[in-house]
Amino acid sequence: MATWNTVNLDDVAEWLEENDYSAVWIGLHQDSQDFGWRWINVRTGVGLTGDDVTQSENWSNTLDVGELLLGKCGALLSNSKKWDNKVCSSDLPYICFDDNLLLITENKTWEDALNHCRSLSTSSLKYDLLSLSTLQSQGYIRDRIYKATTDQVWVGLRFLGDNWFWSDGSTVSEQDMLSKCPAQWKFCGAVSKNGTDEWMTRDCSERRNFICASTEVEN
Structure with a gap:
């Protein structure tokens, strides 16, 4: 799945908006052990923990501590070009990535x-x-x-x-x-x-x- 350093997420967000998608899964999830946020491949991203999660400028303004208990998977919002946490069982389109x-x-x-x-x-x-x-x-x-x-x-x-x-x-x-x-x-x-x-x-x-x-x- 797409992560912050494999694709330009701004370009992805624009593509989603053009195709009338409001949100899409990206390779971001909450670690079940320490509750820090990780990219799906820990070799290609940096985990966020504690205050870094709620204060990061990459997160949607809708994010709050209460929602962290429910939404453990990350999505990209097309309107704000920000990350958002959602319940992992939600039915959303997703972006995969392959390189050359x-x-x-x-x-x-x-x-x-x-x-x-x-x-x-x-x-x-x-x-x-x-x-x-x-x-x-x-x-x-x-x-x-x-x-x-x-x-x-x-x-x-x-x-x-x-x-x-x-x-x-x-x-x-x-x-x-x-x-x-x-x-x-x-x-x-x-x-x-x-x-x-x-x-x-x-x-x-x-x-x-x-x-x-x-x-x-x-x-």
């Missing part, structure tokens, strides 16, 4: 990983090493690579000339956060699965897991 990422748990050099991803392309899908547009994306990527067998996973980050680029040809917006003169051979980028929010630059000849991303081919 593919984790490969084989150890390859950066170049071999790039070639492997691109070899997966079909007439309708184009695969490449993952290119990330923002640092904020890293939290979700870490959740997607937790089954990796290496601590770090190759992404499509590469130093060429005097700049860092993504394998899809786009430039890196966080140039100032990366070395302008990387250590010898550390010209390729990886993401750690262990909670760091910084790009990792590594020797391109090292062998590690990698993550591919697909895009639809326009006809």
Whole structure:
């Protein structure tokens, strides 16, 4: 089910309003053990507990402590674009989510990983090493690579000339956060699965897991 960092919930709310849906289930629920609120996949969200629940600006104004005892499942309201708690047995439409990422748990050099991803392309899908547009994306990527067998996973980050680029040809917006003169051979980028929010630059000849991303081919 959709969670706060897998889809833009504002866009979902607008779609619901256009299609005359007032509310839809999202992947938010109240934990039965400590009564804190959790995203359905605890690896992709932060639990809210105590006063954080009632004071969070993401909640609908209708939320109060009494309702917390009854409504243990979270919904998104189209009119306010806010979360609301509802009785879990309520009959509501729901939003599911699937992404375009593919984790490969084989150890390859950066170049071999790039070639492997691109070899997966079909007439309708184009695969490449993952290119990330923002640092904020890293939290979700870490959740997607937790089954990796290496601590770090190759992404499509590469130093060429005097700049860092993504394998899809786009430039890196966080140039100032990366070395302008990387250590010898550390010209390729990886993401750690262990909670760091910084790009990792590594020797391109090292062998590690990698993550591919697909895009639809326009006809």
